[in-house]
Amino acid sequence: MKLNPKLLIGLGLLLIFGYFLQDLVFGSDQYAAGVKKARTEKNDAFRRGNTSPLLTAQRATFDSLRYFAPDKAYRFIAKWEPLAAHDTVLIQLTDGKAEKYLRWGRASFTLDNQPQQLTCLLKADGKDTTLFVPFTDKTNGFDSYGGGRYLDAPKPSPDDKEITLDFNAAYNPYCAYNSDYACPVPPADNRLRVAIKAGEKSFHE
Numbered sequence: 273m274k275l276n277p278k279l280l281i282g283l284g285l286l287l288i289f290g291y292f293l294q295d296l297v298f299g300s301d302q303y304a305a306g307v308k309k310a311r312t313e314k315n316d317a318f319r320r321g322n323t324s325p326l327l328t329a330q331r332a333t334f335d336s337l338r339y340f341a342p343d344k345a346y347r348f349i350a351k352w353e354p355l356a357a358h359d360t361v362l363i364q365l366t367d368g369k370a371e372k373y374l375r376w377g378r379a380s381f382t383l384d385n386q387p388q389q390l391t392c393l394l395k396a397d398g399k400d401t402t403l404f405v406p407f408t409d410k411t412n413g414f415d416s417y418g419g420g421r422y423l424d425a426p427k428p429s430p431d432d433k434e435i436t437l438d439f440n441a442a443y444n445p446y447c448a449y450n451s452d453y454a455c456p457v458p459p460a461d462n463r464l465r466v467a468i469k470a471g472e473k474s475f476h477e
Contacts, residue, residue: 300344307342307440325446325453337444338473340415346439346470350379352428360396363406366419366447367454372396376403376427379435384466390437391461392425403427405437406458410467417448417474420458442471449475 315336318324326334354377362370373393380389392403408420421442428435445455 303344303347304342310441311337311339325449327450330449337475340440340470340473342440343470344440346468348381348383348437348439349434350381350437352432352435353378353380354428354430358394361393361459363393363459364457365454366445366457369454371456373404373456377435379405379425379437381437383464383468386466388464388466389461390464391459392435394427401427403435404456405462406456407442407462407464407468408458409464411469415469415473416471417444419445419448419455421445421468421471422456423471439468439470442468444472444475 315334318326318337319331319334324331355375358374358376360372361375363373364370372395374396376392376394378389378391380387382388390405390407392405394400394403403425405423405425406420407423409416412418412420421444423437423439423442425435425437446453447455
């Protein structure tokens with residue numbers, strides 16, 4: 273029995289659409305579950321961990337940090353531009369001092385139909401294996417901590433042209449919970465003019 277070629281094409285397209293829909297629905301669900309699991313583990317560390325920035329009195333009543341709902345749209349595969357010369361820059365701290373970082377490269381992506389760019393830093397002491405991306409956005413002082421937030425990103429290999437920036441993992445500096453800490457202030461070139469409605473919100477006891 274001969275099958276109609278149009279029927280075969282239709283079945284093929286239906287199969288492709290089915291796989292796409294499965295990835296869209298189940299992939300997003302799995303992604304959100306992973307984000308929520310990481311947040312649960314962080315809450316537990318803040319409640320019980322020896323390195324928690326919370327004071328003892330705060331831990332006794334602490335339940336959970338506040339977050340935007342997981343949104344895969346804020347996970348970007350950004351264009352990566354490594355800097356040929358990793359010049360040393362002094363990043364201001366909230367206590368008036370400064371720390372040395374290296375400008376490692378720039379990540380470019382599009383949000384709200386606008387081009388965005390962030391400078392990715394590496395601590396000059398060579399102890400960190402991930403890039404440090406401090407940033408501010410239009411949610412600061414409203415939904416999120418007024419002083420800006422941080423993002424960590426895997427350090428690209430020399431031949432890499434892309435870098436992953438997942439703002440669902442954006443987190444507050446420790447000084448957002450405890451004024452005894454001194455934290456890096458996001459530099460001027462990392463001040464985004466859009467709202468990043470992802471990651472950690474402002475802390476309220």
